[in-house]
Amino acid sequence: MDQKTAYGRITRGIAAALPFTFAAAPAWAQDVASKIDPADTAWMISATGLVLMMTIPGLALFYCGMVRKKNVLATMAQSFACTGLCSLLWFVVGYTLSFAGDGAWLGTFERLFLRGIGMDATSPFAPTIPELLFVFYQMTFAIITVALVAGAVADRMRFSAFLWFAAGWLILVYVPIAHWVWGGGFLARAGLLDFAGGTVVHLNAGVAGLVAACVVGKRYGYGTDNFSPYDLSLAVIGTGLLWVGWFGFNGGSALGANSRAGFAVLTTHLAACSGVLTWMVLEWLDRGKPSVLGMISGAVAGLGTITPASGFVLPWHGLVIGLIAGAFCFWACTKLKQALGYDDSLDVFGVHGVGGATGTLLTGVFATAAVSIGPDTPQGLPGLLEGNPNQLLLQLYGVLVTLVWSGAITFVLLKLIALVVPLRVSPQSEIEGLDVTQHGEALQ
Numbered sequence: 501m502d503q504k505t506a507y508g509r510i511t512r513g514i515a516a517a518l519p520f521t522f523a524a525a526p527a528w529a530q531d532v533a534s535k536i537d538p539a540d541t542a543w544m545i546s547a548t549g550l551v552l553m554m555t556i557p558g559l560a561l562f563y564c565g566m567v568r569k570k571n572v573l574a575t576m577a578q579s580f581a582c583t584g585l586c587s588l589l590w591f592v593v594g595y596t597l598s599f600a601g602d603g604a605w606l607g608t609f610e611r612l613f614l615r616g617i618g619m620d621a622t623s624p625f626a627p628t629i630p631e632l633l634f635v636f637y638q639m640t641f642a643i644i645t646v647a648l649v650a651g652a653v654a655d656r657m658r659f660s661a662f663l664w665f666a667a668g669w670l671i672l673v674y675v676p677i678a679h680w681v682w683g684g685g686f687l688a689r690a691g692l693l694d695f696a697g698g699t700v701v702h703l704n705a706g707v708a709g710l711v712a713a714c715v716v717g718k719r720y721g722y723g724t725d726n727f728s729p730y731d732l733s734l735a736v737i738g739t740g741l742l743w744v745g746w747f748g749f750n751g752g753s754a755l756g757a758n759s760r761a762g763f764a765v766l767t768t769h770l771a772a773c774s775g776v777l778t779w780m781v782l783e784w785l786d787r788g789k790p791s792v793l794g795m796i797s798g799a800v801a802g803l804g805t806i807t808p809a810s811g812f813v814l815p816w817h818g819l820v821i822g823l824i825a826g827a828f829c830f831w832a833c834t835k836l837k838q839a840l841g842y843d844d845s846l847d848v849f850g851v852h853g854v855g856g857a858t859g860t861l862l863t864g865v866f867a868t869a870a871v872s873i874g875p876d877t878p879q880g881l882p883g884l885l886e887g888n889p890n891q892l893l894l895q896l897y898g899v900l901v902t903l904v905w906s907g908a909i910t911f912v913l914l915k916l917i918a919l920v921v922p923l924r925v926s927p928q929s930e931i932e933g934l935d936v937t938q939h940g941e942a943l944q
Contacts, residue, residue, distance in 0.1 A: 536620060537628040543757035544629045544637060550748025551640035555647050556583050558745055562738025562800075563651050566793070566846055569730040570933025571655050573941050578654075578662060582647040585663065586670050590639040594670060598678040599625060599638065604686040607679050625682070626755040637752060642678070645701045646670050651846035652709030653716045655727075656924045659938045664917045669708065673909050677704055677902055692898035693867055693881060693891065695764065696753035698808025698860035699902040706853020707903050708910040709844060715914045716923050718843035720930045732792050739796040743772055746803045750810040763871055764810040767818030768803060771810075774819045775802020778826025786834070794830075801829035801851050805859035809866060812881060817866040821859060828858050857899050864895035 560579035564572045586594075592613055601608030611617065617631050626634040646666050653662075680687040681700050694700060719727070729735065750768045754761035779798025780790040805825030806818050813821070833850035844850065867888075869880025882888040914923060924930075929937035936942050 535622055535627055536630055537756065540628040540756040540758075541630065541633060543761065544626075544633055544752060544755065547748035547752025548633065548637045548640055550745045551637070551644065551752065552583075554742050554745035554749065555579055555640070555644045558738050558741035559644060559647050560738070561734045562742060562796075563654065563735075563846055565731050565733065565735030565738060566729045567654050568727065568933070569943055570935055572730055572935065572943055574659065574934035574938050575650075575654050577659065577939060578650040579647045581659075581663060582650070582666055583643050585666055586643045586646050587639055589667060589670055590635075590642050594642060594675050595635050595638065597671075597675045599623060599634075599683045602684050603679075604689070605680070606676060606685075607683055625684075628756055634755075638678070638682075641697060641701060641749075642670060642674055645674055645697075645705050648701070648705035648848060648852055649708045649712060652713040652844045652848040653924075654845040655719050655934065656845075656930055657712075657716055658922055658925050659934070661917055661921050661923045664921065665712075665913065668913045668917070669910065672913060673708065673906055674700070674704065677905060680901070681898070687898050687901060690897065691891070691894045693812055693863050693883075693895065694808045694860060694898065695811035695863075696750045696807045698805075698856045698863065699898050702804045702807060702852040702856025703860065703899060703902050704856070704906045706849045706851070706856055707906040709848030710842065710853060711907050711910040712914060713842055713844045713849075715911060719845065720927050722843050729793065732796075736792060736796055739799055743799060743803065746772070746807075750807055754811055760811050760871065760874075763813075763815070766815050767810050767813055767821075768806050770815055770818040771802040771806035771822030771825065772799045773802070774822030775799055775805070775826040775829075778802075778823050779830050782827065782830045797829070797833065797847065797851060798826045801825045801855050804852050804855035805829070805862070808856070808860045809863040812863055812867040812872050812883070814866075814868050814871065817868070821862050821866070824862065825855050825858060829855050857903075860899050861892065861895050864892035867891060 556579055560576040563579065564575040567575050595614065596609055596611035597607040599607060600610040614632070614635060621631040622629065623631045623634045646669060649669065650662065678700050679685045681692060681694050682688065692699070746768055747765045751761040751765040754764055775798040776795050779794050779801065783794040784790045802822035802825045806821050809817065809821060829851050832854040833847045837844065837847070837850055863883065865884045867881050867883030867886070869882040869886055872881040873879070883891045917923065925934065925937060933942070
């Protein structure tokens with residue numbers, strides 16, 4: 501038996517043993533009639549890298565710089581664990597349930613294990629780039645959304661419970677909402693506008709964070725102990741990485757190297773800038789001094805709030821949206837949080853939840869038809885200011901649906917996990933710090 505024949509038999513044997521993976525094996529030959537555009541592909545590879553950078557190291561640094569020294573490594577571990585776990589789950593089942601098929605509520609198993617995706621295959625949602633690149637780009641969104649939730653329960657959630665939560669929440673909460681909004685589901689059919697994740701990412705993570713913070717409970721010593729950040733310089737570096745990465749997050753959501761991507765990048769930057777200054781001024785007036793923590797919080801508030809609107813509005817709208825974001829999120833992280841008494845460790849709800857809802861609603865106000873004209877929308881997508889008040893009602897509908905689903909399923913999921921493993925560490929472990937008690941490591 502020659503080497504070629506032996507190799508062929510081995511390959512056929514593997515295929516027979518794993519029919520679910522290889523049943524629709526792709527043809528890897530180059531298709532001369534490919535619809536793939538090199539410029540779009542190059543931009544989307546860059547955008548994908550930028551969005552992955554937002555989680556590792558961006559979010560990892562942003563979060564760890566705001567916790568106490570004894571929990572720095574544990575906080576970073578959550579971002580890294582999310583990257584590994586959510587990537588594999590997205591490869592296996594997340595992508596297919598989000599973007600395969602045309603169901604109103606959920607996708608199909610057509611792309612299970614990414615089967616059937618050839619070298620030149622494209623997705624109907626991104627027809628000018630390879631489908632595998634679209635898979636990867638959407639994977640980075642799933643990763644950071646789950647990782648965002650971790651900030652609400654920093655300092656106290658057991659690492660094993662968090663892993664169970666991350667896996668379950670990705671499949672039961674993130675995937676359905678991603679399909680409803682971006683995968684041709686019922687919210688997309690209704691006409692909801694969400695360019696890059698006001699509902700799917702920010703409101704979704706913010707509501708889940710609020711529910712998780714309430715279910716897990718307040719940190720030991722909350723309200724009496726000193727919870728000052730260990731090293732805000734790390735958080736500032738993380739904010740910078742998030743800010744630059746957001747250009748891939750929002751600009752990449754144009755899914756091509758085009759003018760709309762340029763609009764999204766500029767509106768994103770302007771919103772972040774006005775968010776910084778608004779939060780800074782409000783804190784200066786309220787507390788007498790502008791803090792670095794406040795400025796970086798304002799930046800993230802502006803970035804998160806402009807996200808759903810970034811590809812539908814004009815640059816000056818971005819500036820206004822950032823100003824509103826800085827004001828609303830400052831109020832949510834100070835007055836609202838104090839009034840309701842919940843312990844959202846890193847203000848996931850106040851920044852991302854309130855920002856995501858605000859930005860989604862403002863998209864219905866400021867959406868400009870000229871920005872969104874394309875093959876599927878020849879007349880563009882106008883908002884309230886251009887005579888389409890119905891769009892604002894559709895945006896409100898999307899906010900309410902996301903809020904109810906994310907909140908309810910997150911609550912049920914946490915209660916189920918609590919039957920298997922305790923959600924939080926013991927009081928003694930919390931006092932010692934999660935770095936040592938959960939990971940056997942510590943900063944010296």
